Amino acid sequence: MNILVTGGAGYIGSHTVKMLNKMGKNVVVYDNLVKGHRAAVKCPNFVEGDIFDSEKLEWTIKNYNIDSVVHFAAYSLVGESMEKPQMYYYNNVQGTLNLLDVMLKNNVKKLVFSSTAAVYGEPERVPITEDISKNPTNVYGKTKLIMENAMEDYSRSYGLKYIALRYFNACGADVEGDIGEDHSPETHLIPLVLQTCLGKRESIKIFGDDYNTKDGTCVRDYIHVNDLAEAHILALEALYEGRDSNVYNLGNGNGFTVKEIIEAAEEVTGINIKKEIAPRRAGDPAVLIASSDKIKRELNWNPKFTDIKKIIETAWRWHKNHPNGYGDK
Numbered sequence: 001m002n003i004l005v006t007g008g009a010g011y012i013g014s015h016t017v018k019m020l021n022k023m024g025k026n027v028v029v030y031d032n033l034v035k036g037h038r039a040a041v042k043c044p045n046f047v048e049g050d051i052f053d054s055e056k057l058e059w060t061i062k063n064y065n066i067d068s069v070v071h072f073a074a075y076s077l078v079g080e081s082m083e084k085p086q087m088y089y090y091n092n093v094q095g096t097l098n099l100l101d102v103m104l105k106n107n108v109k110k111l112v113f114s115s116t117a118a119v120y121g122e123p124e125r126v127p128i129t130e131d132i133s134k135n136p137t138n139v140y141g142k143t144k145l146i147m148e149n150a151m152e153d154y155s156r157s158y159g160l161k162y163i164a165l166r167y168f169n170a171c172g173a174d175v176e177g178d179i180g181e182d183h184s185p186e187t188h189l190i191p192l193v194l195q196t197c198l199g200k201r202e203s204i205k206i207f208g209d210d211y212n213t214k215d216g217t218c219v220r221d222y223i224h225v226n227d228l229a230e231a232h233i234l235a236l237e238a239l240y241e242g243r244d245s246n247v248y249n250l251g252n253g254n255g256f257t258v259k260e261i262i263e264a265a266e267e268v269t270g271i272n273i274k275k276e277i278a279p280r281r282a283g284d285p286a287v288l289i290a291s292s293d294k295i296k297r298e299l300n301w302n303p304k305f306t307d308i309k310k311i312i313e314t315a316w317r318w319h320k321n322h323p324n325g326y327g328d329k
């Protein structure tokens, strides 16, 4: 396996790269560092490049004899995607189409793709299985669904073999403590809550408490980043075994409200967190909970972090020891 990881300097990418490298796989990270961090790359091979730079991509594929790609590089913020749709369609759709062009030109036909729970929109039922209808409520989810559809067509016409992994809410940090979540600006709930515990923020805003949920706040399914990393490795192995293209959800199957996450963080840290009720954030579905039975059954995926407090503990360790993240942004 010679694996190109786009976006491998980012949050989920860096955890996957670290795990692949530990397993002795040949990995090359390709990232423009717009959001990612050089210090997060825990493998010897790094190319600073953009997925729009066809020449550099082609050089990387040839130079490292690449035969598969794990494609994390994208923009991924629900709220931002509603304000800046152009930026999202450009990077996530046009950028990925460019990557696919270069891959096909160089006969690289195995791809693991970062998709998202956001493709479902307001789900017709929970837990969400892969087959329910997809009606994304935000631009970000639409860009990922467009690419899933394109890959399906490319698979049929050009022999592309892909596995799209629809992650629910990624969280936590590697237990060794050397990599973790560092987005700038940070917009994700758990790191914001923990930054509030560290005194880096006054309070945590709860976006809407009038949803039709048990306490009025949005419900999400939080999945540890290393459990996601393991799923990428299983997906790669499946592609190398010659399995067909497929799509899988990745979540824990448990839903937590925003208020429950804040309470869990208070218990883990022992710190009282100041909360404010704020308006709803555009594009947010009320409830997203995964059924991950399909990937458990077909690829033997078995998430290890099933307790939300244990997950938050791993994130807390990272944030306490790295209050300024990687310190490069």
Ligand SMILES: NC(=O)c1ccc[n+]([C@@H]2O[C@H](COP(=O)([O-])OP(=O)(O)OC[C@H]3O[C@@H](n4cnc5c(N)ncnc54)[C@H](O)[C@@H]3O)[C@@H](O)[C@H]2O)c1
Binding pocket: 006, 007, 008, 009, 010, 011, 012, 013, 030, 031, 032, 033, 034, 035, 036, 037, 049, 050, 051, 052, 071, 072, 073, 074, 075, 076, 091, 095, 114, 115, 116, 117, 166, 167, 168, 169, 170, 171, 183
């Ligand atoms: N974080 C989540 O909860 C979550 C959930 C579902 C899906 N996803 C998807 O997983 C992937 C990774 O998410 P993340 O949270 O690690 O994000 P991230 O922003 O930390 O990582 C993305 C990486 O891609 C790089 N990148 C972006 N555009 C690029 C370009 N044009 N060329 C080269 N590199 C580029 C960035 O510099 C960054 O290092 C994304 O595709 C995202 O849509 C994330």
Ligand SMILES: O=c1ccn([C@@H]2O[C@H](COP(=O)(O)OP(=O)(O)O[C@H]3O[C@H](CO)[C@@H](O)[C@H](O)[C@H]3O)[C@@H](O)[C@H]2O)c(=O)[nH]1
Binding pocket: 076, 077, 078, 079, 115, 116, 117, 118, 167, 168, 169, 170, 187, 188, 189, 190, 192, 204, 205, 206, 207, 208, 218, 219, 220, 258, 281, 284, 288
């Ligand atoms: O300051 C904050 C930040 C978030 N939230 C809420 O907390 C929940 C989780 O929000 P966030 O951590 O921003 O994640 P999501 O918007 O759910 O999106 C994440 O999870 C999706 C899958 O479910 C992925 O596709 C996205 O890439 C990833 O950013 C949502 O209900 C938010 O409205 C707050 O109330 N206050």
